Amino acid sequence: MTLVRKITSLFAGAGMLVAASGAALAQEKTVKVGLLSDFSGVFAQLAKDVEDAWMLALEERGGMVAGYKVEIVKEDSENSPQAAVQKANKLIKSDNVTIFGGSISSGVGIALAGVADKEKTPYVAGFSIADALTGKFCSPYVARTSFSANALQAAAGAYWAKKGVKTAVFMGPDYAAGQAMLAGFKNGFEAAGGKVVLEELTPFKTTKDWGPSLLKAQQTGADMIYTFYAGSEAVQVVKQHAAFGMQEKMPLRGAMWIYDEALWDAMGGVEIGAIHVTNYTNALDTEASERFEKAFEAKYGRLPVASNAMGYTNAVAIFDGLAKAIEDNGGNLPEDKSKIIAALASLKLYSDPRGPVHFNSSNNAMQDELYMVQIVKGDDGKPHHKVIDTLPYGEDLPGCNMQ
Amino acid sequence: MTFFLFNLLNGLQLSMLIFLMAIGLTVIFGLMDILNLAHGAxxxxxxxxxxxxxxxxxxxWIALAIAPLLPLVLGFLLQYFVLQPLIDRGRSAHLDMALLTFGLLFFTIGLIDLVFFETLGLTFMSIxxxxxxxxxVNIGTFYPSYRLFIIAVGLLVALIVWLLLERTVVGAVVRAGVDDREMVRAMGVNVYVVFASVFALGCGLAGLAGVIAGAELSINITMGVQILIPTLVVVVLGGLGSVKGCFFGSLIVGMTETLSQAYVPALALFATYLILAAMLVFRPQGFFGRTPKSV
Incomplete structure (x- = not known):
């Protein structure tokens, strides 16, 4: 098959050469797009998930946007702002990318927003959910296709308070993301009548045992624990919470990270029954999510997860934003690259697998609603998501003053 | 009151997990003067x-019985065929050994990443x-039975290692080796085999700790580096080569981490290091270490 294709293209190429002889050789127009993500370090899996979704979106567009051939230049930001700045400068100055995106870490995202603004080269965050990215650091060269910490967590906080949960303990790692998640949850939960009775922030990456924190939570007699942990910390918290026999009395809830599908194997069954908020699940049965699920499964042989969906929105926004900017400029890339972000932010992604997505005035993605899912044991004996409720999307924190 | 008691149990549990790691490291350091940073590997x-x-x-149970054999054998081979020949050739400075074993730790991490993540697609695992x-179990409040098991294993291993080193001929040779290597060699003991065996035993115990932690925590690529730091603190606190020191050092580190997290969270991040710094200033040889005879 590939050989046949190669030979055909060889002939086609030769044919073109003959046709072009004597006349000016029609040059193929290409646009370079940087995929800068945390391919090594604790976010390696998420970065890989985003890359897979990018490749699917590119394949669906035949590798082209508005007559330009897309060339992806991949770089590793190593979950380090310093490395990210270095690689972004390399992408911009030596690879001449027109636009770049895909980042995972919030620290990396904020560093990249600075580079994008200074170099006037568009950057589209794939995750990087720190509120400040589209708040204090917002720029006409920066957009984000995921969400802000506050938008997700305030929505979840309000949901639980309205469900009759009166008191909650918050547990999370003591660094920027944990604090942002806590602030968001508290905003929504307390505005709707709940009360956070204990804020248990544990030293990030150095906590070895959650026993003391779980015992402290027990002492408060709160209705639930709301938590933000990811990766190996999430596995340990969930397992130890179950081992202390707290699942009945004081359920452990949170967003998609604490009960990420990638962690289910390591949790060994104690995740069954848990409820968490998410912005995408492969259990959704909308037309758009079913289409994405089928296409993804056909290409990769497995079901997509939330990080795939977020990578997909990221890629679609970049490719379709580029296409729109080129079309608006009479078939050529605009000189002023902020027009690409403007075009991207004007997109209405009605058929996004997460549900309809649009952008607000600080270029941050907003979606119609969020999903409350429960992990249940399917007929195949394996854990699955089940959508048990939907909830309105939260709001971004103010703070963006775009010049 | 029960809150305090359960925190003591948590502290004991963490102490025992750290002890299983630190005991090998301290005996290897005390006996062979090798700072084996590959212990995390x-x-x-x-x-x-x-x-x-x-x-x-x-x-x-089968995993617990079989898995430590791999680090045991690898440890023996590393000491006998790599480290010892290097020492014989004069490359035995602390820095040489630390750099070599540190490199080995990162090589192992890379290799595991290549096999488990890149090839098999596994990121987080658990036993x-x-x-x-x-x-x-219900003892006033629900307390995880596995934690009681960790405490029991830790105490048992401490007892066995102590008996082995203090009450057997093997132990006498090892202790003599710590005190005066040349003399032991002069008395006709094949110190190379003794060294490699002790090295292997220490690595086997680290492997045992790995299996036990693999069920309680999670198995992932950062686990080796994470456990190494408190382990090194224990070795310094307890004194090089001292089983007793290692045991009490582990208790201090485990209890400090647990109790600070429970009562003074603001201190949790650096309480252990505060103790470490004080120890280095006032008693650099550790609780049970002896003043070095020569430097």
Whole structure:
């Protein structure tokens, strides 16, 4: 098959050469797009998930946007702002990318927003959910296709308070993301009548045992624990919470990270029954999510997860934003690259697998609603998501003053 | 009051996990003067091999029995065929050994990443706790039975190692080796085999800790580096080569981490290091270490 294709293209190429002889050789127009993500370090899996979704979106567009051939230049930001700045400068100055995106870490995202603004080269965050990215650091060269910490967590906080949960303990790692998640949850939960009775922030990456924190939570007699942990910390918290026999009395809830599908194997069954908020699940049965699920499964042989969906929105926004900017400029890339972000932010992604997505005035993605899912044991004996409720999307924190 | 008691149990549990790691490191350092930073790699080898054995047999107990053999054998080979020849050639400065074993740790991490993540697509793994230890017991409050098991294993290993070193001929040779290597050699003991065996035993215990932690925590690529730091603190606190010192050092580190997290969270991040700094200023040889005879 590939050989046949190669030979055909060889002939086609030769044919073109003959046709072009004597006349000016029609040059193929290409646009370079940087995929800068945390391919090594604790976010390696998420970065890989985003890359897979990018490749699917590119394949669906035949590798082209508005007559330009897309060339992806991949770089590793190593979950380090310093490395990210270095690689972004390399992408911009030596690879001449027109636009770049895909980042995972919030620290990396904020560093990249600075580079994008200074170099006037568009950057589209794939995750990087720190509120400040589209708040204090917002720029006409920066957009984000995921969400802000506050938008997700305030929505979840309000949901639980309205469900009759009166008191909650918050547990999370003591660094920027944990604090942002806590602030968001508290905003929504307390505005709707709940009360956070204990804020248990544990030293990030150095906590070895959650026993003391779980015992402290027990002492408060709160209705639930709301938590933000990811990766190996999430596995340990969930397992130890179950081992202390707290699942009945004081359920452990949170967003998609604490009960990420990638962690289910390591949790060994104690995740069954848990409820968490998410912005995408492969259990959704909308037309758009079913289409994405089928296409993804056909290409990769497995079901997509939330990080795939977020990578997909990221890629679609970049490719379709580029296409729109080129079309608006009479078939050529605009000189002023902020027009690409403007075009991207004007997109209405009605058929996004997460549900309809649009952008607000600080270029941050907003979606119609969020999903409350429960992990249940399917007929195949394996854990699955089940959508048990939907909830309105939260709001971004103010703070963006775009010049 | 019960809150305090359960925190003591938590502290004891963490102390025992750290002790299983630190005992090998301290005896190796005391006996052979090698700062074996690859100890974290042997811990990982135990955990990952434990996972493989568990997947194959479905039994926690078989994994616990078999998995430590891999780091045990690897440890013997490393000491006998790599480290010892280097020492004989004069490359035995602390820095040489630390750099070499540190490099080995990162090589192991890279290798495991290549096999488990890049090839098999596994990021986070776990070994299921055995029936009977997977649940909790009601002793005033629900307390995880597996934690009691960790405490029991730690105390048992401490007792066995202490008996081995203090009450057997093997132990006498090892202790003599710590005091005066040349004299032991002069008395006709094949110190190379003794050294490699002790090295192997220490690595095996690190592997055992890896399997045990693999069920309570999670098996992932950062586990080896994470456990290494408190382990090094214990070795410094307890004094090089001292089993007793290692035991009490582990208790201090485990209890400090647990109690500070429970009562003074603001201190949790650096309480242990505060103690470490004070120790280095006032008693650099550790609790039970002796003043070095020569430098």
């Amino acid at each position: 042997f811990y990982m080898a135990g955990a990952y091999f434990g996972y493989v054995v568990f997947q194959a047999t479905g039994s926690f 299921d706790k055995p029936a009977g230890l997977g649940s909790y």
